[in-house]
Amino acid sequence: MASDMSPQTMFEKIWRAHEVAPETAESPAILYVDLHLTHEVTSPQAFAQLAARGRAVRRPDRTLATLDHAVPTDTAQVFGGVPIRLESAARQIGELEKNARAHGFELLGLGDARRGIVHVIGPELGVTQPGMTIVCGDSHTSTHGAFGTLAFGIGTTEVAHVFATQCLLQRKPKTLAIAVEGALAAGVGAKDLVLAVIGRIGVAGGARQAIEYRGSTIRALSMEERMTVCNMSIEAGARAGMIAPDAVTFDYLRGRPRVPAGADFDSAVERWRAVAGDAGAAFDREIVFDAATIEPMISYGTNPGMVMPIGAAIPAGDGSDAQALRYMGLEAGEALLGRAVQVVFIGSCTNARLSDLRAAAAVLRGRQVARGVRALVVPGSQQVKRAAEAEGLHRVFLDAGAEWRESGCSMCVGINGDVAAAGEYVVSTSNRNFEGRQGQGVRTLLASPVTAAAAAVTGRVTDPREFVR
Amino acid sequence: MEPVRLIRSRTVVLPEADIDTDQIFPARFLTTTQGGGFADMLFADWRFGADGRPRPEFALNRPEAAGCQVLVAGPNFGCGSSREHAPWALRDFGFRAVISTSIADIFFSNALKNGLVPARIDATSHAWLVANPGAEVEVDLEAGCVRLPDGREAPFAIDPFARHCLLNGVDELGYLLSRLPAIEAWERR
Numbered sequence: 001m002a003s004d005m006s007p008q009t010m011f012e013k014i015w016r017a018h019e020v021a022p023e024t025a026e027s028p029a030i031l032y033v034d035l036h037l038t039h040e041v042t043s044p045q046a047f048a049q050l051a052a053r054g055r056a057v058r059r060p061d062r063t064l065a066t067l068d069h070a071v072p073t074d075t076a077q078v079f080g081g082v083p084i085r086l087e088s089a090a091r092q093i094g095e096l097e098k099n100a101r102a103h104g105f106e107l108l109g110l111g112d113a114r115r116g117i118v119h120v121i122g123p124e125l126g127v128t129q130p131g132m133t134i135v136c137g138d139s140h141t142s143t144h145g146a147f148g149t150l151a152f153g154i155g156t157t158e159v160a161h162v163f164a165t166q167c168l169l170q171r172k173p174k175t176l177a178i179a180v181e182g183a184l185a186a187g188v189g190a191k192d193l194v195l196a197v198i199g200r201i202g203v204a205g206g207a208r209q210a211i212e213y214r215g216s217t218i219r220a221l222s223m224e225e226r227m228t229v230c231n232m233s234i235e236a237g238a239r240a241g242m243i244a245p246d247a248v249t250f251d252y253l254r255g256r257p258r259v260p261a262g263a264d265f266d267s268a269v270e271r272w273r274a275v276a277g278d279a280g281a282a283f284d285r286e287i288v289f290d291a292a293t294i295e296p297m298i299s300y301g302t303n304p305g306m307v308m309p310i311g312a313a314i315p316a317g318d319g320s321d322a323q324a325l326r327y328m329g330l331e332a333g334e335a336l337l338g339r340a341v342q343v344v345f346i347g348s349c350t351n352a353r354l355s356d357l358r359a360a361a362a363v364l365r366g367r368q369v370a371r372g373v374r375a376l377v378v379p380g381s382q383q384v385k386r387a388a389e390a391e392g393l394h395r396v397f398l399d400a401g402a403e404w405r406e407s408g409c410s411m412c413v414g415i416n417g418d419v420a421a422a423g424e425y426v427v428s429t430s431n432r433n434f435e436g437r438q439g440q441g442v443r444t445l446l447a448s449p450v451t452a453a454a455a456a457v458t459g460r461v462t463d464p465r466e467f468v469r
Numbered sequence: 470m471e472p473v474r475l476i477r478s479r480t481v482v483l484p485e486a487d488i489d490t491d492q493i494f495p496a497r498f499l500t501t502t503q504g505g506g507f508a509d510m511l512f513a514d515w516r517f518g519a520d521g522r523p524r525p526e527f528a529l530n531r532p533e534a535a536g537c538q539v540l541v542a543g544p545n546f547g548c549g550s551s552r553e554h555a556p557w558a559l560r561d562f563g564f565r566a567v568i569s570t571s572i573a574d575i576f577f578s579n580a581l582k583n584g585l586v587p588a589r590i591d592a593t594s595h596a597w598l599v600a601n602p603g604a605e606v607e608v609d610l611e612a613g614c615v616r617l618p619d620g621r622e623a624p625f626a627i628d629p630f631a632r633h634c635l636l637n638g639v640d641e642l643g644y645l646l647s648r649l650p651a652i653e654a655w656e657r658r
Contacts, residue, residue: 027629091500092501092502165642
């Protein structure tokens with residue numbers, strides 16, 4: 001076929017390489033799943049569906065489970081010193097432990113040194129590798145796209161489909177290229193970049209599309225920064241976000257526990273190189289951003305598209321914005337800079353990797369969390385926690401008066417009891433500022449780790465460039 | 470699953486744009502291993518005040534909302550989290566169709582798997598529905614259209630395969646399981 005000869009995007013290559021059956025007018029494609037990540041919150045009903053059909057997990061070797069969403073971040077509860085306070089969470093954890101035993105797949109349990117947020121541990125262990133298809137019952141699965149994978153979130157019924165068959169029925173999304181060119185200014189990071197992108201294309205701007213981020217700015221990002229960018233693709237409504245693998249990717253993967261070593265690594269790299277899209281491959285849509293125009297960003301509303309440069313005045317927007325501003329206790333035209341905040345949350349699959357903690361610690365080192373502010377630092381995984389402690393970052397946080405927790409989703413989703421109080425403003429490095437996301441009536445201001453740390457020090461929304469040279 | 474063919478009902482309207490799944494089903498209820506019984510959790514923070522009492526002004530709490538099976542919502546309905554608890558709760562409450570100009574991808578897919586018809590229709594028809602809450606409409610899956618009270622038809626696109634599953638009350642897993650020989654062959658290649 002002529003179309004096979006034409007240059008292909010990375011998305012197209014990965015899609016085609018996983019088609020058990022291509023889509024037709026009548027039926028969706030049967031897409032093979034290389035890696036199925038699972039956690040305690042969106043899996044119990046999938047196991048029930050499986051049991052109702054009398055099926056087992058078909059490929060336990062392609063299934064990896066962790067505990068992250070509902071787990072406590074309090075050390076005594078995690079390591080069994082005291083019972084888990086939230087009984088329903090304890091039940092979900094027990095359920096996944098039981099299902100892992102029954103079906104024979106690997107679970108990184110509560111006391112496991114490799115446990116962590118599902119989108120942090122996949123890359124960390126090296127199970128996330130270029131060219132793969134990866135799914136999980138979690139919308140931030142797009143994170144893994146940073147490695148040149150096709151990775152997306154699915155619902156619980158689809159989780160059951162993958163358990164039973166290792167496949168999904170899927171319609172092919174369209175492709176969107178987002179090119180970012182130039183250098184980011186000091187104090188501006190990957191989080192600001194992706195918030196600026198979402199602010200421009202909107203929370204539905206990526207709907208029914210797979211995004212490929214490209215351009216010199218993206219190439220210059222570390223893997224952890226690339227993960228931050230791909231992570232938030234779903235906040236633009238996209239099916240997936242991806243970045244072509246390159247030397248940065250291969251360097252990150254070299255030596256990881258589940259990555260091949262020696263000559264096998266070299267041949268893996270050869271395969272991985274071929275994952276990148278062909279020169280001249282056409283996208284359904286292309287958008288270009290100038291990195292130099294991006295400033296530290298902060299959200300002012302109740303979805304991640306309602307963002308602005310930190311020094312800006314809140315825009316008036318449309319009717320929905322008015323409701324959002326009422327919830328937020330803010331008014332169009334006023335500034336956010338200088339507004340008092342009560343909580344700072346540094347964590348989540350968006351911004352709780354070692355480089356995020358280093359960036360926050362650089363601001364907090366030798367300083368104090370402002371009086372009246374509660375600051376939580378929740379590492380993305382137990383490995384991140386240990387690596388941070390090896391560098392003494394925990395001392396920086398603790399000396400400043402911040403809380404240093406065990407890993408988990410924590411206040412990003414507020415399932416486990418880590419929530420703020422109604423009416424409080426939280427500067428948060430997480431991904432969603434939806435109403436009630438961090439507790440009923442809580443007002444979330446999304447920002448980067450340095451912006452969050454700066455707010456912790458001053459007790460107010462603060463331009464991080466005052467702290468970052 | 471029971472087959473879905475024609476839904477005839479009055480509508481409830483939530484005109485806000487970008488209603489996310491955290492509103493539809495707040496995260497604090499996610500620590501459940503149950504597969505149903507979620508009606509009381511639907512839009513919990515919009516339906517109930519801090520004291521737990523229903524907010525009488527909220528559309529779902531008004532007497533005329535009782536028994537309505539069709540929800541008309543603003544654009545980009547169901548954005549955010551992949552939680553299937555959102556369509557489960559909508560179904561448990563009694564909804565069988567959601568109409569909007571756009572519906573977020575994961576929610577759309579989850580809805581189809583639970584007998585909740587996600588209908589994306591044109592902006593003009595949608596604007597009329599938003600302006601006329603309580604209108605008696607038909608969501609005709611077989612014809613692929615929403616029928617307004619004056620007989621106007623607003624077509625909506627739905628994947629032929631998903632439509633087949635809904636019309637016949639069969640689930641996708643049965644089909645996938647029937648393709649296991651092809652999947653095994655693909656793995657061996």
